[in-house]
Amino acid sequence: MAAGVAAWLPFARAAAIGWMPVANLPMPVAPTEKNKRQDELIVLNVSGRRFQTWRNTLDRYPDTLLGSSEKEFFYDEETKEYFFDRDPDVFRSILNFYRTGKLHYPRYECISSYDEELAFFGIIPEIIGDCCYEEYKDRKRENAERLMDDQEDNKDSKLPNMTFRETMWRAFENPHTSTMALVFYYVTGFFIAVSVITNVVETVPCGSSPNQKDVPCGERYTVAFFCMDTACVMIFTVEYLLRLFAAPSRYRFMRSVMSIIDVVAILPYYIGLVMTNNEDVSGAFVTLRVFRVFRIFKFSRHSQGLRILGYTLKSCASELGFLLFSLTMAIIIFATVMFYAEKGSTSSKFTSIPASFWYTIVTMTTLGYGDMVPKTIAGKIFGSICSLSGVLVIALPVPVIVSNFSRIYHQNQRADKRRAQKKARLARIRISKTGTSNAFLHSKRNGLLNEALDLTGSTEDERHHNKTTSLLESQHHHLLHCLEKTTTPSQHPPSFPLPQNHEFVDEHLYEQNCLEGALQNYTSRSPSLSSSGGLTGTCCSRRSRRKSAHLPNSAMSPGPPHGLQELSAVHIHRSDRPPLSTSRSSLNLMPDEAMRLNCKSGQITTAIISIPTPPGTTPEGDGHGPPSPSVQTTAGSSVVKVSAL
Amino acid sequence: HDSSNKRGLKAQLRKLIPCSGGRRASARTQNSVEDELELSAVRHRPEGLEQLEAQTRFTRKELQVLYRGFKNECPSGVVNEDTFKDIYSQFFPQGDASTYAHFLFNAFDTDHNGSVSFEDFVMGLSILLRGSVQEKLNWAFNLYDINKDGYITKEEMLDIMKAIYDMMGKCTYPILKEEAPRQHVEIFFQKMDKNKDGVVTIDEFIDCCQNDENIMRSMQLFENVI
Numbered sequence: 001m002a003a004g005v006a007a008w009l010p011f012a013r014a015a016a017i018g019w020m021p022v023a024n025l026p027m028p029v030a031p032t033e034k035n036k037r038q039d040e041l042i043v044l045n046v047s048g049r050r051f052q053t054w055r056n057t058l059d060r061y062p063d064t065l066l067g068s069s070e071k072e073f074f075y076d077e078e079t080k081e082y083f084f085d086r087d088p089d090v091f092r093s094i095l096n097f098y099r100t101g102k103l104h105y106p107r108y109e110c111i112s113s114y115d116e117e118l119a120f121f122g123i124i125p126e127i128i129g130d131c132c133y134e135e136y137k138d139r140k141r142e143n144a145e146r147l148m149d150d151q152e153d154n155k156d157s158k159l160p161n162m163t164f165r166e167t168m169w170r171a172f173e174n175p176h177t178s179t180m181a182l183v184f185y186y187v188t189g190f191f192i193a194v195s196v197i198t199n200v201v202e203t204v205p206c207g208s209s210p211n212q213k214d215v216p217c218g219e220r221y222t223v224a225f226f227c228m229d230t231a232c233v234m235i236f237t238v239e240y241l242l243r244l245f246a247a248p249s250r251y252r253f254m255r256s257v258m259s260i261i262d263v264v265a266i267l268p269y270y271i272g273l274v275m276t277n278n279e280d281v282s283g284a285f286v287t288l289r290v291f292r293v294f295r296i297f298k299f300s301r302h303s304q305g306l307r308i309l310g311y312t313l314k315s316c317a318s319e320l321g322f323l324l325f326s327l328t329m330a331i332i333i334f335a336t337v338m339f340y341a342e343k344g345s346t347s348s349k350f351t352s353i354p355a356s357f358w359y360t361i362v363t364m365t366t367l368g369y370g371d372m373v374p375k376t377i378a379g380k381i382f383g384s385i386c387s388l389s390g391v392l393v394i395a396l397p398v399p400v401i402v403s404n405f406s407r408i409y410h411q412n413q414r415a416d417k418r419r420a421q422k423k424a425r426l427a428r429i430r431i432s433k434t435g436t437s438n439a440f441l442h443s444k445r446n447g448l449l450n451e452a453l454d455l456t457g458s459t460e461d462e463r464h465h466n467k468t469t470s471l472l473e474s475q476h477h478h479l480l481h482c483l484e485k486t487t488t489p490s491q492h493p494p495s496f497p498l499p500q501n502h503e504f505v506d507e508h509l510y511e512q513n514c515l516e517g518a519l520q521n522y523t524s525r526s527p528s529l530s531s532s533g534g535l536t537g538t539c540c541s542r543r544s545r546r547k548s549a550h551l552p553n554s555a556m557s558p559g560p561p562h563g564l565q566e567l568s569a570v571h572i573h574r575s576d577r578p579p580l581s582t583s584r585s586s587l588n589l590m591p592d593e594a595m596r597l598n599c600k601s602g603q604i605t606t607a608i609i610s611i612p613t614p615p616g617t618t619p620e621g622d623g624h625g626p627p628s629p630s631v632q633t634t635a636g637s638s639v640v641k642v643s644a645l
Numbered sequence: 646h647d648s649s650n651k652r653g654l655k656a657q658l659r660k661l662i663p664c665s666g667g668r669r670a671s672a673r674t675q676n677s678v679e680d681e682l683e684l685s686a687v688r689h690r691p692e693g694l695e696q697l698e699a700q701t702r703f704t705r706k707e708l709q710v711l712y713r714g715f716k717n718e719c720p721s722g723v724v725n726e727d728t729f730k731d732i733y734s735q736f737f738p739q740g741d742a743s744t745y746a747h748f749l750f751n752a753f754d755t756d757h758n759g760s761v762s763f764e765d766f767v768m769g770l771s772i773l774l775r776g777s778v779q780e781k782l783n784w785a786f787n788l789y790d791i792n793k794d795g796y797i798t799k800e801e802m803l804d805i806m807k808a809i810y811d812m813m814g815k816c817t818y819p820i821l822k823e824e825a826p827r828q829h830v831e832i833f834f835q836k837m838d839k840n841k842d843g844v845v846t847i848d849e850f851i852d853c854c855q856n857d858e859n860i861m862r863s864m865q866l867f868e869n870v871i
Binding site: 007008009010011012013014015016017018019020021022023024025026027029030032039054099100432433434436437476479480482483484486487489 | 752773870
């Protein structure tokens with residue numbers, strides 16, 4: 001429950017009087033305040049700066065340091081104030097959280113100091129309000145990245161027990177980890193350079209023999225170039241195979257961009273080997289040699305900058321695509337216009353619209369080669385319009401587009417963040433809601449268990465840990481309980497056992513009940529013991545697999561499928577009677593049950609049941625349901641088992 | 646807000662064309678300025694503490710605590726219906742409390758001006774927590790009587806009942822049947838409608854409630870809330 005509306009709980013309870021004339025059953029008793037204190041001001045001295053607030057304000061969040069009894073550790077008897085040796089500036093935000101229910105992150109604060117203060121005061125950062133959450137997350141991410149970078153620098157030491165394969169992979173990925181890796185790194189770099197230079201030099205015409213025209217060096221020194229090529233490809237192949245061997249996930253490695261570049265770089269050579277020097281395929285073969293230029297991309301393993309550029313292009317792909325599309329539109333328009341304008345003139349170079357594309361592109365980018373020029377007047381007019389608009393279309397929007405793209409890109413990221421935040425926020429709300437209702441169901445069980453234990457004369461200390469809920473919670477639960485009673489139909493004449501209450505249940509049981517209703521096609525539940533015992537045979541099968549260890553002797557219940565075990569069942573064994581299982585829903589029957597059992601001179605010894613505080617009461621929103629309580633049983637034949645969903 | 650934008654645009658266009666009815670434009674902008682002033686936060690300050698002390702049955706300290714909580718949640722001093730629904734829904738996470746909150750809002754908003762001020766709030770609470778049984782029953786009758794005509798008809802009661810059942814939500818045990826509210830209304834009318842004329846008047850209501858022990862006892866339930 002939010003802080004502010006805790007103040008409205010008295011109003012909600014008063015308004016519950018509106019249900020009273022409608023209800024047919026008596027209402028449960030209201031919880032009383034044991035020690036009702038007048039609200040008082042308390043002084044919080046944080047490193048000399050004094051803050052004052054009402055005690056009730058701090059009590060709104062009982063699971064933080066200031067809201068719980070943990071602050072008593074900081075109480076100073078002489079000055080009658082609470083002293084904290086912490087940062088007073090950050091404390092301002094923390095105290096405002098208690099006052100307004102919203103936690104804000106001040107932008108000028110260092111993220112790690114803020115986190116430390118939050119951790120000290122027991123406040124989780126997930127409840128930072130939407131206004132400041134994005135900023136907080138951004139700063140936190142930056143900080144984490146910085147820490148990670150620092151860590152990477154420190155990762156020089158070799159981890160023990162690394163397999164040879166892992167060592168090799170590390171050597172490939174971080175060349176500066178060992179001398180061998182560095183040597184390998186430089187050697188491959190050298191060979192890449194050699195290979196690229198070879199490809200380039202191959203085509204240079206070098207010295208001519210007197211009877212022939214200039215031949216490119218490749219044809220003159222064929223053998224030498226072939227040997228160089230072979231050597232490079234050997235090295236590259238070996239490198240690729242080694243990487244493939246060392247990769248932790250071969251499939252993922254083979255799909256990565258770098259490995260594809262590697263393959264494309266060495267493939268032409270092998271294809272050239274297997275293909276004969278046939279005239280027909282030599283054309284294709286020559287084309288394949290073009291792919292050797294891809295070896296230059298292998299440098300991107302050696303250069304961080306290239307990788308970043310590639311990544312940037314990839315991420316701006318959609319914006320670049322849009323730019324290209326608008327350019328294409330303009331080109332087509334102007335090419336069409338120029339073609340039809342120049343159609344009339346003789347010996348025009350504008351033979352077709354695609355031929356005019358070249359003119360349009362050259363003109364719009366203000367290159368103006370001059371190999372194609374319009375001759376007619378209309379063509380010249382449109383040509384000038386084309387070149388003017390080329391300036392506008394290309395030169396002007398480029399900076400605008402660049403900044404737009406940067407803005408849109410960031411906005412997109414923010415929209416994604418907001419969507420993720422929204423999901424997280426809804427999840428938090430849902431969790432807190434289920435937490436509240438789970439807390440209510442839990443405390444109801446505790447309350448009824450209390451009554452059962454009362455009747456069996458348990459000792460004080462077995463009951464004390466059931467009173468861990470705060471007064472606010474017990475009042476809220478009482479309110480929900482009244483609502484349940486209001487909506488329960490009464491029976492005439494009141495039969496025994498008591499009629500079923502209209503109750504809140506959690507979602508799983510509700511779904512199970514729906515399913516059961518569909519299966520069995522029944523319309524009414526008779527509140528007799530046997531069938532109600534059978535009702536709760538249907539509990540979530542998902543959970544039963546996890547918790548089956550807890551219930552070795554669950555009673556078999558008729559009707560519902562036997563595969564499902566009883567989970568939330570309270571077994572009260574007695575030594576001289578067969579095990580009697582009571583359902584959770586008919587816990588209301590328990591007082592009478594217990595009374596009847598008592599009358600029949602049975603011995604019910606109680607077990608020590610420890611039920612931890614349900615997580616729903618904390619604003620942590622763990623997302624897990626109430627934990628299954630540990631069950632310890634006393635020796636002997638009497639066993640009380642309580643398990644909760 | 647859209648209309649004021651349009652007005653602004655027309656004014657700008659007029660400025661481009663000189664000497665064209667500039668006076669009319671200024672009158673229009675005057676109106677839009679006033680509209681905007683109205684839309685800004687409505688503030689409400691309650692009457693003095695002494696007056697409230699005299700009108701309600703709360704002590705000075707209790708009024709102080711109440712006002713602090715009230716003002717914290719509604720800094721402008723008044724609660725409108727949406728805020729009211731929000732606040733009330735937070736207490737019933739599993740169901741939909743908005744319909745019932747709507748009826749509750751009408752019951753608290755005694756002068757029917759669309760907002761609950763602190764005086765309305767505290768008067769209502771005074772009746773509910775410190776009033777006599779007669780006054781409480783009167784308040785409840787007023788809540789059920791949606792159109793405030795002095796009679797509770799079956800339709801009104803059905804609306805109220807459905808709103809209450811809505812608050813439970815659907816995850817209940819046993820599963821809510823469609824006709825449960827209707828049945829409940831039937832039981833209610835059987836009990837309350839003595840002369841079987843299909844409506845429940847205030848006297849029938851008060852008589853019947855005073856004869857029912859359960860109801861009497863539950864009316865005293867929230868005595869010590871503040």
